[in-house]
Amino acid sequence: MTWRDNYRQASFRGVPFFVADASLDTGRRAAVHEYALRDTPFVEDVGRKAREFTLSGYVVGTDYFAARDALIEACEKSGPGELIHPYRGALTVSCTSSRFTEGRDNGGMCEFSLTFVESGQQRYPSALTDYGVKVAAASRIIKAAAVDDFVGRMVVGGVPQFVRDAAANEMEKLADILAGLSIPGAASEDMASLARDVAVFVQAIGKLSADPALLAETVVSVIEKLRTTFGGGVKVLSVLDAIIALSPDSAVAGTATRAQARENGKATVDLIRYTALSEKAVAMQAIEYATYNDAIEAREAFSDQVDVLSESAGDNVFGALMDLRTVVVEAVPTADRNLPRLRSVQLAESIPAVVLAYRLYDDLSRIEEIVSRNAVRNPAFLPSDRALEVLTDG
Structure with a gap:
């Protein structure tokens, strides 16, 4: 598979555009501590730097105004949005800067430079009961x-x-x-x-x-x-x-x-x-x-x-x-315990445990669970004359 196979059409908040080049600014954040009478500083690592994506691109066409205005609106909208990066795939980002350039010599197109910063979720301290x-x-x-x-x-x-x-x-x-x-x-x-x-x-x-x-x-x-x-x-x-x-x-x-x-x-x-x-x-x-x-x-x-x-x-x-x-x-149980739950399955006809495991879970490792929970003698013949107990996700 080549890079062309992984290349994706760029877009932000669903508005497509063309990309001429892309750059990434990343690294580590550091607090530099310089002490009196000491020649070398102590550099304290305080975490990864926020990744900053810069895309230089353009929209083109006889009616490029509509594409330009839709992109401007997307960049000015509050909150994070989905960026489809041509080289890095889907990213959740916030647009921190956008610069659009149009000129007489380039009629029918608008060039721009967009800067995005990766965006995470705002997390607040929460108390958990012991x-x-x-x-x-x-x-x-x-x-x-x-x-x-x-x-x-x-x-x-x-x-x-x-x-x-x-x-x-x-x-x-x-x-x-x-x-x-x-x-x-x-x-x-x-x-x-x-x-x-x-x-x-x-x-x-x-x-x-x-x-x-x-x-x-x-x-x-x-x-x-x-x-x-x-x-x-x-x-x-x-x-x-x-x-x-x-x-x-x-x-x-x-x-x-x-x-x-x-x-x-x-x-x-x-x-x-x-x-x-x-x-x-x-x-x-x-x-x-x-x-x-x-x-x-x-x-x-x-x-x-x-x-x-x-x-x-x-x-x-x-x-x-x-x-x-x-x-x-x-x-018993606590609210944060996502325990599986029992439910009953009535088979219309006897089938192998492997078939039921595939139907219910798409996971053949669950065969033994079905057999042991229902005390089945022969895994090739699940009974159809009684309901079977199976687990579902919590």
Whole structure:
């Protein structure tokens, strides 16, 4: 291919003209710092210089006036426009200077010199919300409210042993979940570390139940360790969901002491569930969701859990729960996440996966995605008796 094959008809804002010669002024911008008693200056590079294009050209013809006036109008119009440069193709530029020359000796033509400067977009500083920080802050608030609520409801002084044991019984439910958990892909040393923490926790349950503040601190610490040890995300969501699903023993409160025992047990379960919910919010925000639909499904399930827990929550915890849900709705998924979406495709007849990948995406690398998402046994025969799930751009 020669330069003639790449040569293009010049125009500005759609007005064509002929070019005699073209030049480009470019380079680097520099701030020259000259210092006293020093012979050589320091030259500071402050970026590329704006490219300046100069075109010397003409319009010609028995009625060149119309072409000349249209070009003058294009050069005087405000804002950037598209320049078709004969040697450099399409450019977005602003015309900074235009000089038109006409004379008796050159009748029927107008010569001119046009100067253009490359034009970019005006950009303004914009603030981006750090949803990780925002969710973590809401999580801390609800844990603090949950601890205060628990300490205020627990009664362990001047009551029979079975009243104090009510909290210990509920703590053992949490210990059972943690002791029996299995997290796919988790490192053996991480599992061993958590197992040691759980063992210490189990041994101390009886003693902790006599000190509500220390017990609350320990519960929060153990559940936080669960999330931080395994990096959050999908690895721990199922475990946290199991903890959130805990329910207190429904013993009949026949006397005041039995009523307090039941309240102690419920307060303990509430603390555990509120803490697990707060950690789940942090874990959810950190997940890289495969599709927009997955993110919305996770968010709606979280909202349902908030609804259940808020039914019997005290005022402070209730407010913290509502704030946490608001933040999670904003963060899962964030507005700037352009996630692909699921849609259904019903085939009229069975076709190979390669054909559908070409039809939908013009991309044969998507074959495996179609096959695995729909659990297709033979890629050569996509089923036509059921709708297929496929992804679309976000």
